[in-house]
Amino acid sequence: MTQHNRALSELAAVASPLADAQAGAPDLAQGLAPPVSAARGEEFRDDLRTPGALNAQARKALSAQELLPFTQLDDVRSLLAMAQTGLLLVVAGALIVGLWGSPWMLAGVVLMGIAQHSLFILSHEAAHYRLLSHRGANDVLGRLIGMSSGVSMCTYRVTHRLHHNNLYGSEDPDTAIHGGYPRGRAYLLRKLAQDIVGWNAWKTYAYFFGAPAINEDTQRAIRPLDDTSPQLRKAARQDRYWVVGAHIAMPLLAYALAGWHGLVVYLVVWILPLMTTLQPILRLRAVCEHGAVSDLSSPLTAARSNRTLGNGPNRVLGAVLFPHHVNYHLEHHLYPAVPHYHLPALHLALQTRGVLDDAEVRDIPETLRMIFAPRKPKAAAGSSHV
């Protein structure tokens, strides 16, 4: 099999064999290698909501051949992204330890939360099999990255698959987080305040352990492990034991190395930011991606891309909320097989073709105005969120 054919097969497996068949887009591998199908219950479908006309049109903006270069994995770029996050973690840790006892150490705790969020985004990349080209290495590294911050990557893979395949539907486990906006300035501020004092951290980790919050509108709790292949379910269950084990071992190690002081340093440097400063970042990013979107009938308007370039506020807020190009969320839903480092080029390609003309692409301050806007009357809110 040539490299080109192998790449097409890989794309078909990761992206959406089912969706391609539904969308009548067999051009993906036409005349080339037969696509390798992901097992049922493991596929990340491209967003093909019903009515699917707008969606299928959006996806067809690029042919499979045109899309192919954007889906090529480049391990060096992923390793650089990991190194960047690693550097941020070291700087944040050094700030906390260096400023120990001073109120300024809080700046280090904030920076550590930002760095830990960056780890979450790398776990997301691994959950999509996009972190490294070798599947085994992708999963080992993805699991380690997730484990360090309390995330079971294998469980998240199962949960996140439902988000992609059922965006804003009743099976979307993330609707409990981002659905129903705008809910009024006070609501979101209250949630963010609860997040930063650690009140909601247990919900975050329940989510990453396969128990998303109950959707307030439908009163339904999604149980993602009921909807996946036996292999992914088994991997998710085993991975959770490893994550729990790691979080028992890490404080013991800190104590063994440096006694009570070591344990306190570990708790302040690592656990405190995980429970506090990371939490509002996770929520705000999720709500910026899907909250208060304009039209759920198309993937171009059901997910939002936030500009992190163009002006000062975009750059500053982008650096905090959207590491590793995760701001290109609309593009990510359209083509989940595209690794993070190709998303800016993909965005540009779609923009050049006019595909994004009426799409949900905003400056970050504009997004913030939308999600903090006054609550809609009940009927209007109901019509915009399934």
Ligand SMILES: [Zn+2]
């Ligand atoms: Zn994703």
Ligand SMILES: [Zn+2]
């Ligand atoms: Zn999403």
